[in-house]
Each structure stands twice: as C-alpha cells, then as structure tokens.
Amino acid sequence: MSAFFTPEQLELLAASTVRADFLITFEFLSATERAWNGNQALPAxxxxxxxxxxxxxxxxGLGLAGQGTVSESVTISLDGLPGQALDWLSQALANTADVNQQMVTVALQLFSEDWQPVGLPIPVFRGFMQPPRVSRSTMSTEAGATQSISVTAENIFFGRSRPPFGRNTDRDQQARYPGDKFFGFVNSLLFKTITYPDF
Known part of the structure; x- marks a missing residue:
C-alpha cells in the first residue's frame, strides 16, 4: 500500500477526519468533461x-476496486436542470451517441484541512457509459419537481458471458440480422394493454 499512496496521502488516511471526494472524467465522443461535487472549479x-x-x-454502486475480474457497474446521477455551470445534462440528452459506450473514470481525491488537493487522483472505477436516462420527481405542495439525469457505466467484465450482440435490443438485432425489425417496437409496447383473445 505504501507504494500506491504517497507518505502525505497515508498521513491523511490515518487521520481521524478524512477529507475526500470523487473526481469524474466523462470521455464523450465530442469532448472530455470533468466534474466533482464541490462548489467551484477544482484545479487538480x-x-x-x-x-x-x-x-x-x-x-x-462502487465496490472494492482491484478484486480481479469482477463484473461491476456504477450509476452517476445529477439532479437539477440545464443551465448549470456543468451542463453535461443537456449535452448527454442532445446526442445519446455521444455518450453510449464511451469511457468514464471515477477517481478518489484526498484533500488537506483547507480543502486543497493532495497527491494525484486515485482511479477507483473505469467503465463504458450506457445511454442516459431522465427522471422527474413528483411535485408536492412543499417543493417543486426535480429533473435528474443518470448514466450507468459498466466495466469490461460486465455481461462478459453474453455472446456478442446478445441483448434483445433493436441495435443488437440489426447487427445479427440487418433489416429485421423484430425488436424495433419494444419501447412502444411498454405499459400497453393487449386483449387476448380479441373477438
């Protein structure tokens, strides 16, 4: 462990109070975006x-890193609306292809007492982003609705036992049998009522 952490980082980890946060790197197809949960830009x-x-x-969904060939996935979420300083919410929604199967890295950053970064960020997860999902909370009399976007990322071992193009999606079906529309209408069947038999 001493070869992995610097002496300064080891000292911080041994303290009674450890100051740390995740640094996230989104390698979108068009550009690379970096984010953390603080209130101002962080030069790392x-x-x-x-x-x-x-x-x-x-x-x-983060577990213990470095446990061999373990299948893992993490979900990265952002609550709020477009127009924030970090606007990967609207960027992700505008072009799903810019996100899908692109790399994301989650790293742990240690901080000193005055919240200055100590040492290099320590990578704890790296995986492939899946298409983004948007949800909206229910409005109440006390608070308005909150729109959220989430992106699930899967590491290279996630679904490794599946054959290539083994998912029941239109994209995989097109790769197996170009022109076959069998899975092209799956989304339209959600919450649909089908009467059978229909006389």
Missing amino acids: NDGNTYLPMFGFGSVE
Missing part, C-alpha cells in the same frame, strides 16, 4: 480542472 494535481456539480451529483 493531474493538470486538469474539474467543474462543480454543487452537491447535486452522486455515484452509486
């Missing part, structure tokens, strides 16, 4: 600047 020691998500971001 890797030479990159990470834009703020103002506490509205979350990373779920």
Whole structure:
C-alpha cells in the first residue's frame, strides 16, 4: 500500500477526519468533461480542472476496486436542470451517441484541512457509459419537481458471458440480422394493454 499512496496521502488516511471526494472524467465522443461535487472549479494535481456539480451529483454502486475480474457497474446521477455551470445534462440528452459506450473514470481525491488537493487522483472505477436516462420527481405542495439525469457505466467484465450482440435490443438485432425489425417496437409496447383473445 505504501507504494500506491504517497507518505502525505497515508498521513491523511490515518487521520481521524478524512477529507475526500470523487473526481469524474466523462470521455464523450465530442469532448472530455470533468466534474466533482464541490462548489467551484477544482484545479487538480493531474493538470486538469474539474467543474462543480454543487452537491447535486452522486455515484452509486462502487465496490472494492482491484478484486480481479469482477463484473461491476456504477450509476452517476445529477439532479437539477440545464443551465448549470456543468451542463453535461443537456449535452448527454442532445446526442445519446455521444455518450453510449464511451469511457468514464471515477477517481478518489484526498484533500488537506483547507480543502486543497493532495497527491494525484486515485482511479477507483473505469467503465463504458450506457445511454442516459431522465427522471422527474413528483411535485408536492412543499417543493417543486426535480429533473435528474443518470448514466450507468459498466466495466469490461460486465455481461462478459453474453455472446456478442446478445441483448434483445433493436441495435443488437440489426447487427445479427440487418433489416429485421423484430425488436424495433419494444419501447412502444411498454405499459400497453393487449386483449387476448380479441373477438
């Protein structure tokens, strides 16, 4: 472990209070975006600047890193509306192909007492982003609705046992049998009522 962390990082990890946050790098097809959950832009020691998500971001599903060929997926979410300083929400929705199967890296950054980054970011997950999903909470009398966008990322071992093009999606079906529309209308069948038999 001492070869992986610097002496300064080891000292911070041994303290009673550890200050840390995730730094996320989205390698979109058109451009690379970097983000963290702070309130201002963060110039990190890797030479990159990470834009703020103002506490509205979350990373779920992270487990112990480096456990061999383990299948893992994480979900990265951002609550809010377009127009924030970090606007990957509208960018992701505008062009799903810009996101799908592109790389994302989640790294752990340690901070000093005055919240200055210490050492290089430590990568804890790297995977392929899936198409983004949007949800909207229900409005109440106390608070308005909140729109959220989430992107699930799968590591290289996720679904490894599946054959190529083994999903029941129109994209995979086109790769197997070009021109076959069998899975082309799956989305339109959600919540649809089918009467059978229909006399």
